[in-house]
């Protein structure tokens with residue numbers, strides 16, 4: 327049996343799946359947690375990756391591996407391959423002012439035209455501009471800029487600081503892929519080229535950037551640990567996590583995907599690059615050679631985590647409580663901007679619970695308001711994706727919180743597009759495994775994806791109507 331591995335180095339954890347190349351069946355898995363916070367030492371991802379791989383039985387008998395990862399994180403390296411400072415993650419909002427500065431200098435329309443993106447604090451270019459202004463000594467030392475999956479792929483291929491890696495700090499060996507390059511703010515999905523002037527405008531000087539690999543293109547071979555057999559592992563190009571999920575799901579025309587993890591995202595695979603001057607839709611590239619217009623929110627699964635703590639229940643009970651309340655939660659509305667928000671661009675916002683009366687303030691209504699508020703923000707995202715000319719006929723919902731039956735049922739009340747729940751699985755890691763297979767064989771595999779639920783459409787306009795009113799009052 328030939329085995330291929332996929333890795334998802336996501337915000338909260340690192341997940342590994344090992345699949346049978348012929349059938350796509352998952353034969354082994356592993357997982358390890360990441361530290362909390364929006365600023366993380368990349369070494370923690372490397373440690374988690376090695377733990378998760380060990381839990382999955384290692385790479386000794388694996389022919390190829392590829393790494394999907396959280397997008398946009400700023401990994402800055404000096405000329406010796408040392409990480410200069412902790413990585414700022416996609417959900418770190420300190421670079422909101424830098425985003426505004428870049429828009430003022432270049433104009434939103436020009437940036438959307440050149441990169442597919444209008445800067446918000448999530449994107450790498452804004453983090454580099456923040457570094458230039460807030461930590462000029464660190465900025466001056468930057469010899470190369472990478473993203474989380476780029477850096478991990480480099481480490482897995484045996485590169486890194488001298489003394490900590492077999493091949494040493496060869497910065498020119500850094501690689502990335504189209505999907506992750508498209509989240510930097512200095513790469514053009516339309517031309518497939520870096521925009522060096524924008525990099526220099528952000529960081530203050532030029533730097534080595536990872537070579538952008540195409541779908542199915544190998545990054546090289548792996549050299550994890552001392553094992554000689556591991557040297558034979560082929561490394562796929564890797565991907566941003568949302569593009570990895572699209573690949574793992576086999577999402578195609580007529581599909582939109584909603585992912586409810588730390589971030590909430592709505593995206594679709596399409597043959598035309600998106601350009602949204604309002605900045606709501608990011609015009610990313612995907613991992614199959616197409617494009618991936620995407621809307622992201624900062625507040626998704628952790629909104630529900632917060633309400634489990636407030637109500638003193640687990641996720642199952644939170645869901646039961648929510649389903650015991652009526653649609654609209656008796657008028658209680660959560661606008662869930664706990665971490666600030668990215669879409670809409672309100673980096674300093676906080677969450678608001680509106681519409682409470684003595685009668686509506688029940689545990690059931692609070693649980694439902696949490697789920698409704700989180701989903702309404704994503705429904706606004708779906709509207710923005712549709713405004714780019716896409717017409718999805720079904721909505722595939724994945725990510726940690728998609729496993730909650732109340733999230734599934736309430737999604738069918740919030741979204742006007744029919745909802746489909748694929749079987750619970752780590753789709754980013756599964757997509758990365760598909761990349762590994764593609765790099766190994768030269769062909770994209772066609773592995774099946776099972777559906778476990780298709781909740782009957784039960785659209786309840788009241789939910790979004792009252793959310794719209796509450797959200798417009800706080801923005």
Ligand SMILES: Nc1ncnc2c1ncn2[C@@H]1O[C@H](COP(=O)(O)OP(=O)(O)O)[C@@H](O)[C@H]1O
Nearest residue numbers: 336337338339587588627641725726727729730
């Ligand atoms: N049954 C559930 N109901 C609601 N949320 C859940 C459930 N199971 C897991 N989660 C939440 O999903 C999140 C993890 O999802 P995941 O997609 O792995 O996130 P990420 O990729 O951002 O690390 C956690 O916040 C976790 O508490």
Ligand SMILES: O=C(CO)[C@@H](O)[C@H](O)COP(=O)(O)O
Nearest residue numbers: 336337396397416587588589
């Ligand atoms: O910023 C984005 C997409 O633009 C996020 O989707 C990150 O890529 C993190 O994803 P998760 O770890 O929440 O899956």
